[in-house]
Amino acid sequence: TDEARIALDTLTGRASNLVNPTLRIGVTGLSRAGKTVFISALVHNLLHGGRLPMFEAQKSGRITRAFLEEQPDDAVPRFQYEDHIRALIDERVWPDSTRAISELRLTVEYESASGWNRMFSRGRLSIDIVDYPGEWLLDLPLLGKSYAEFSRDVFELAAFPVRAKLSEEWRARAATVDPNADADEMTARSLAESFTAYLKAGKDDSRALSTLPPGRFLMPGDLEGSPALTFAPLPDLSDAKPRGGSLHAMMARRYEAYKSHVVKPFFREHVTRLDRQIVLVDAMQAMNAGAEAVADLERALTEILQCFRQGRGNLLTGLVSRRIDRILIAATKADHIHHESHDRLQAIVRRIADRAIARADFSGAMVDVVAMAAVRATREGTVGEGSDALPVIMGTPLAGETIDGERFDGKTETAIFPGDLPAKPDSIFQDPESNSHPIRFVRFRPPRLERNKAGVTLSLPHIRLDRALQFLLGDQLA
Ligand code: GDP
Structure with a gap:
């Protein structure tokens, strides 16, 4: 069973961890939240001895070496660090954003802070950074829903005033089909396309509406066009078993395939193996869009935290991680505001996070909040x-x-x-x-890097990236 497999993985993971200590850090957030920029800046600052005064191991000079190594998982694409850094530094353009899961291993050698430990060994920690779209996390609730329940929920939400207009075309299209008619690939495809267009419109909407599952309809990764993604909810379904060979039966089967071949393996193979997690949020964009968008951000954060909730409350799946001990919620792009407002941004995100923690009935991991800019462009x-x-x-x-x-x-x-x-x-x-005074917001180019006297390019400037590192890594390098 999944449970047994995860338990075994955890055990073997722990055993190999004694020999070669590793820490798996998940980096997530909805699209454009800043995942790619964050990972690139984090790695660059560690490889190039960046200015990180709040990151104790670096500040005290205990990090003796940091380097990239081959990642342990051959089946996962590598995070293309070198390409992203070339874009950021040489071309001064923002790198290509996250479209699917990827991974990078960074190994740090350090001297222990305690003299006692230092006598025996040099510390070595491999940090596996796992970058994945937040959209994929939002699929977790689907595991607890049948196809009929999923369909009913989606139609109910789509008829709400904020979404009615966006979903109009798809609902009109869906109303013309008979779920009991014979299954037909072209009908399935046109419904799936129309439904996907509605989900995408919600995402592009200036009101910054929250993202709705299925997550791969927005971020297909390598599954674009596959049958597991060619389904859509159908109207007015009862819980009765569909007629064999009907459109309803076909859609229900594909929905179940999506859950078992896409959603479950993702959680089992990736999310459950994480030790720590950072969730990036674009709080300023939400604030600029108004109170409704802030409420929506809170809802998305609640759902994300629910994925990491531990213990009894999470019987939904039996798939959920029980390893994660620290979660950092980080508002990115703080370089768009003056430093006098950084603490205000942090206080706002803390309020949003506190409310989400309460709503998600969250317990288990330590949660902290930071307002930062992975790359300071101003x-x-x-x-x-x-x-x-x-x-x-x-x-x-x-x-x-x-x-x-x-x-x-x-x-x-x-x-x-x-x-x-x-x-x-x-x-x-x-x-x-x-919110009558929204933040005046333009997107800036990445900064021009200074060179020091020796002609060496200095590391990427940031705001409070060091605090994020201290929370995510500090205790592991003690
Ligand atoms: P992803 O979809 O989560 O991988 O998002 P990216 O990391 O690609 O970031 C999306 C966009 O947000 C970038 O192209 C930048 O325009 C902007 N951005 C992200 N991080 C920062 C930051 O630290 N400072 C500034 N000024 N802009 C940022």
């Missing part, structure tokens, strides 16, 4: 003098970005007054009108 400054001085951020906006009607060419550095985040975190949960 500098700070002030414009004006005396009491008129305004704190600004400076950077090179991407070509084509606009603010106040001005259009940027991707070459010119510009000062922007981003605005302030609310001092009272709770105000972001209030009515949509309350």
Whole structure:
């Protein structure tokens, strides 16, 4: 059974861990949250001795060597670190975002902090970084639902006012089919395409609606076009067993195949093996979109935390990790606001996380929150003098970005007054009108790296990446 297999994996994992200590860190978050940029910056800073004052092992000079090694899992694509760094540093463009799971092994050799341990051995820790789309995590609830239940839930949600318009075309299309008619591949395909278009529209919507499963419909990985993805919910289904050979039977079978061949193996082979997890969230985008989007972010975070909840509460699957002991919820891209607002951003994310923790009835792992920028694309400054001085951020906006009607060419550095985040975190949960001063937001190019006197390129600048590292790795390098 799955349970037995996981127990065995855990045991063999522990045994080999004594010989070669490893730590598997999962990096997730919805698409565009900043996973690729985060992993690239983390690895670059460790390989190149970046400035990480809050990361104790690095600060005290105990890390003697850090290097990339071959990853242990041959069947998982490698995280293309070198390509991403070339894009970031040489071309100053953002790297290609995460589309599927990938993995990278970084090994750190260090001197133990205690003199006693230092006498016996040098420490060595292999860190397996596993990058995967947050969309895939949101599939977990499907494991507890039959096809008929799934269909009913999806139609109910699609008729809600915020989604009614987006789902209109697909619902109209679905209303023309008879679930009891003979199965037909073209009908299945056109329904699946129309349903996928609705899910995608929800994602692209400016109201930043939360992501709905099935996750592979949005992030197919290598499954694009396969039968396990060519299904869609059908309207007005009863719980009665479908007629053999009917469209209903075909769709139900594919839904079950999706669960057993896609969702379960993903959780079993990847999520259950993680030791630690960082969840990246784009809190500023949600705040800018208003209270409804903030509520939606909270809901997505609740669902993600539910995947990592331990113990009795999670009978849903028997597949859930019981190893994860630390989870970091990180709001990325803090370089879009002045440092005076960083603590405010962190306080806001803490409120959202606390509410999600309460709703998910979460227990088990230690959860912390940080507001950070994996790559800092801006500098700070002030414009004006005396009491008129305004704190600004400076950077090179991407070509084509606009603010106040001005259009940027991707070459010119510009000062922007981003605005302030609310001092009272709770105000972001209030009515949509309350956010009358959204953050002024443009996307910047990655920074130009300075060289030191020896002509060596300095490491990538960041905001509070060192705090994230300390939480995720610090105790393992003691
Ligand atoms: P993924 O889909 O989670 O892999 O997201 P990416 O890591 O590709 O990030 C998506 C986009 O967010 C990037 O192309 C950047 O425009 C932006 N971004 C991510 N991290 C940062 C950051 O630390 N600072 C800034 N300024 N932008 C970031």
